[in-house]
Amino acid sequence: MSMQTHPWKIIETRFEKQRVKAAESLFSIGNGIMGQRANFEEVYSGDTLHGSYIGGIYYPDKTRVGWWKNGYPEYFAKVLNSAFWIGLDVKVNGETLDLNTATVKEFYRELNMQHGVLTRRFTVAMPGGLQLSVEAVRFVSMVRTDLGALSYTVQLLNGDAVVEFTPYTHADVKNEDANYDEKFWDFVAQTATAGSSSVTMRTRKTGFSVCWHTNHELKINGQSAALPFTPVEKQAWVGATVKVTAKKNDRLTLFKYTGITSSLNYLPENLAEAAGEVAGEAQQAGFSALMEEQCKAWEEKWAHCDVEIGGDEEAQQGIRFCIFQLLQTYTGKDARLNVGPKGFTGEKYGGSTYWDTEAYCIPFYLATAGDKVARELLRYRYNQLPKAIENAQKLGFTDGAALYPMVTMNGEECHNEWEITFEEIHRNGAIAYAIFNYIRYTGDRNYLSECGLEVLIGISRFWAQRITWSEERNKYVMLGVTGPNEYENNVNNNWYTNYIACWCLRYTRESMEWVKANHPGRYADILRIAHFDELNEWTQWTDITEKMHFPEDEQRGIYLQQDGYLDKEQILVKDLDPAQRPLNQKWSWDRILRSCFIKQADVLQGIYFFEDEFDVETIRRNFHFYEQRTVHESSLSPCVHAILAAKIGDMDKAYEMYLRTSRLDLDDYNKEVNEGLHITSMAGSWLAVIQGFAGMRVKDGKLSFDPKLPEHWKSLSFKVNFRGEVVQFKA
């Protein structure tokens, strides 16, 4: 893709048909409430993935498996592709404008990250010979979160012609990701008038309603055109057509102001009216004024979360792209929402919540958006505690043990591969760790008493039941798990999982003691509700933490990923034939599993989380051992390596890993950006700069820094929120 580096913009300067879907992901826009892939407004008959998503509007798609196993969830809840509200057909002298059939002479697209605006300009020759230029500008508003707006300007370059615009919304959309090729939306109502159109749809099963109301308007050379629009209606499709007899160089601009309201925020009977109001007010304000609002809102966001890197435009663009995507995916305004791995940029992973949020995203939102936003993310899990207890019960656990889901929309487990769904239980640890991390950063220990302790107790009880005693070893063991390194399944004694489990048990005990001392009344309530038996449960927990088995290699001085890891043939990544990579596209699954290659090094993840518990030499030995065996085929992998490499002073490796994480999508390392962006791993990129190069840590309630910049960086500066203050870092 002909992408250019630029400190504030993502720029594409050539039209490449085979890269349309990838660009649609990269140029996506959103406002934390909804998002839109960078599909073209006009007809495009080539390969495209239309995508328009509204946070929290999901569908429980019936599970599809080859061989059912007890415990599988009945469905996978996925955020739905929804109405294509940007639609705008353009005909010139009866010929349809379509970049797949026209001759594209010039093409320029930019995503202005500073202002949250997508602009596309192109010049084409139509099959019949007419030439025209187009400028399309659009955004979803950060100020009016129910609003999307676009302007679309056509200019004839070599003659006069009749230009016909048909702005429309097409609501009868299907998910590309649908297990049984079913439709997920039912039609409710629609209207089309000369000046506006409206369509309301309702999701099947979940019954969410959404209304899209568009006011459209035509200006010619900046003046409102008094030309009549003719309404058009089809099946869940509303729009209107207007014809202009235009002269060469006339600027014909079509505006769309679309209010998008959902039953998450309105009563179903008021949806259409509310959407109409959003559109009407927007139209009244006018496109320029809305743009100004938008620019200002984004500038305010950047004011306290920008990261400036001097002397390295690639690195600068990379980090801003990550921050921009995180900001437009989640704003913390709605505790029902969370951060899907692909945000609003694609359907894969269903827009659902993964452990990514706790392990990677929370530190970012803590530092840039503030305590309240991070707290909403914690409360999301608190609210789902009853479901986590149910999930554990389905797997045979009892007495209030809680297993948080691997993938969820509403707290219920959605994933359906046994080795992940039932065994990738380390996620429970990350959810406890996020509470610790939040309190360490904010000092807000009262969160424990309010919500956190109940979550911790549920999680620790799960561990206490899941860990078993081995007579043979005279140790506690944890059998049959999958660690964050998903290139191993059903292993015994995954070091990371054992470690974080024991940490949970200790931290829960400490937290209980703190709440007991500081909020005795609330503590008594929590114990009573949880039927907690201090004496027996604490005794058991202590026994586990004292007698847990941790696989190690004493000779090498490293922790072992799991029992038997060294039985594998030890080959290093550098000795792998590049033609064999990425392994997950080249090797069969069994071969990956029995190889020593690691998708994401979970021992290092543990060392990263609990850094203070290891001396630098230990970190260095483990880093060296695992980095050589890690293929980084998880987007969540390189950031941790960047941070640890900086920690041990291996700045070349740190920089290599930083570029890999921050430009993963821009440079499409894994050849899959067409499916959407890796939103959650972008938080890891931010961590690589802040915790890696700037060396930021919280110690004893204070921020500390230990900057180690890549040699060619001239400067690094950023701001973080910390305990009510904005701290400016410069180096």
Next chain:
Amino acid sequence: MSMQTHPWKIIETRFEKQRVKAAESLFSIGNGIMGQRANFEEVYSGDTLHGSYIGGIYYPDKTRVGWWKNGYPEYFAKVLNSAFWIGLDVKVNGETLDLNTATVKEFYRELNMQHGVLTRRFTVAMPGGLQLSVEAVRFVSMVRTDLGALSYTVQLLNGDAVVEFTPYTHADVKNEDANYDEKFWDFVAQTATAGSSSVTMRTRKTGFSVCWHTNHELKINGQSAALPFTPVEKQAWVGATVKVTAKKNDRLTLFKYTGITSSLNYLPENLAEAAGEVAGEAQQAGFSALMEEQCKAWEEKWAHCDVEIGGDEEAQQGIRFCIFQLLQTYTGKDARLNVGPKGFTGEKYGGSTYWDTEAYCIPFYLATAGDKVARELLRYRYNQLPKAIENAQKLGFTDGAALYPMVTMNGEECHNEWEITFEEIHRNGAIAYAIFNYIRYTGDRNYLSECGLEVLIGISRFWAQRITWSEERNKYVMLGVTGPNEYENNVNNNWYTNYIACWCLRYTRESMEWVKANHPGRYADILRIAHFDELNEWTQWTDITEKMHFPEDEQRGIYLQQDGYLDKEQILVKDLDPAQRPLNQKWSWDRILRSCFIKQADVLQGIYFFEDEFDVETIRRNFHFYEQRTVHESSLSPCVHAILAAKIGDMDKAYEMYLRTSRLDLDDYNKEVNEGLHITSMAGSWLAVIQGFAGMRVKDGKLSFDPKLPEHWKSLSFKVNFRGEVVQFKA
């Protein structure tokens, strides 16, 4: 189910609606070429599973998985449910006969195993008050393997009435087991006349054609009735209707003679004619003569494979049921066919070939049907060697390594769970073992030179690549496998798999040396075709067999199922809450995996195969340890325990396990007989008698016996074929 024991018959004496599907499985009939569940001929509006199967007529059903993994096969080849040729609607004074709506006064069904004939007799009161009795007799011919025939006699018991018969064939059938609810058959042609009907269908994708041609005939009180049949045709449905004004006690008998011909054996253009000839010749011979043929053919079969047990009718019925099912599933007449786990009795497992054939069925067919039949089963795999090499290549193996499929119809892998498809590789060992077993029994070493050696070389090469060297252990290891005990997945060093792999390497080497010495020209050809490097490959094989790691527990003196088995909580089956069983219906998959409970004890399977390599005390210790932990939720499990228990003299356990295996379906231990019978495990039941109680072994080319009968058995006698002689055993 009101089942009665009887030495030669399966008898049901009551009509129970909730047991209709189970009975349909138990009373199935077949002739090795095709089979038919015991569906009612007349309309049945209650719960039923129509099933009519033709060996070798399969469809590649597109794979359905939740999460695709590299290496998964594109489809699952399944034997298809095919036309319902037994159809016969009966109306009495306009009322349809339907056991779901009529009042059933008497009901009797028997499967005569001695003669291969299914008979059903019942008396009903129709809703309108008329009473009638019916006798339905049917069989699929062992003599004319393209023929199915039935007679259906109605008698009015309390008055005169108009009886209307509509014999028909309905060919527009769907599989119950279809991944995407698609149809698998296309219509080709049909005709219906007064005396016959014919319909031809073709399978989608695979293009197999089948024609069903029925001649129908009515007799009244034994005399041909000169009443006109009116042809009827619907969509892929052909039949004819005849009306009889019948008097009380008149015997109205409708005969159907159905020729079923397929493109496996005929040119497509000759199918219909051939089917017509089969039906015509059968009609000419008449039902009684056909029955006589059938009885004689079955008696001849029994003459050299019956097992008589004196003093225990339950045990007698059980073993004859097993033998009967095996005989009607596979006759060895067609090397393209094999033994599906459910034979022709249900759709589950797709009618495909599993390792069951080699591990369990071959000894049965060797002893009862003779060398040639067993040889056909070996050749089935020989013919599929190129596909086995392809299967291995898909998983990254090279140089002619062969991995036989877990499930197949034509040599290609069909199964799609990674832990089984890619990792349950012990199947390769069983296929090699079958060659050894065949030669041990028959003395036919020339089979090695003709076919066997090529298969052995491919298999051994697979092991040599699959086994890796562990620097850590200074031993060879085999990582990431699933043993026959499928309640463990992705384990390291499964003792059974390691053992049989090393045995394969040794046996292949020995076999190569024998062929080299005895057929040097052929040997040179095999080496050349396989590009076999004697020096290097043999050296590597020897090194592996000398330095392989076998997990053991020295203290207990037992072999360990896999590395780390003793890390599990050791609970015994006797201490399991019965309400938790069967585990596979009560526990989530992860819980089963990390428990110590065993579906099928693979260490014992290995000891059974290679008995001579272990002393009795070792067998006893291992048996005792594993039997206590085995839940026998595989149908293939109890027979091996029965044999080993007899070996070590634990006759109570041997008898318990024998009843469990031989009456698994009759007594419906696993509550699933409605889905079909466990055909392949029936061979295990036979082994339990012959190798267990009679203690039959082949040693140094001679049969030996070591009888140990259950105390209350008065006698045991059977015949086996051995090297051209019929050996009669009596004890």
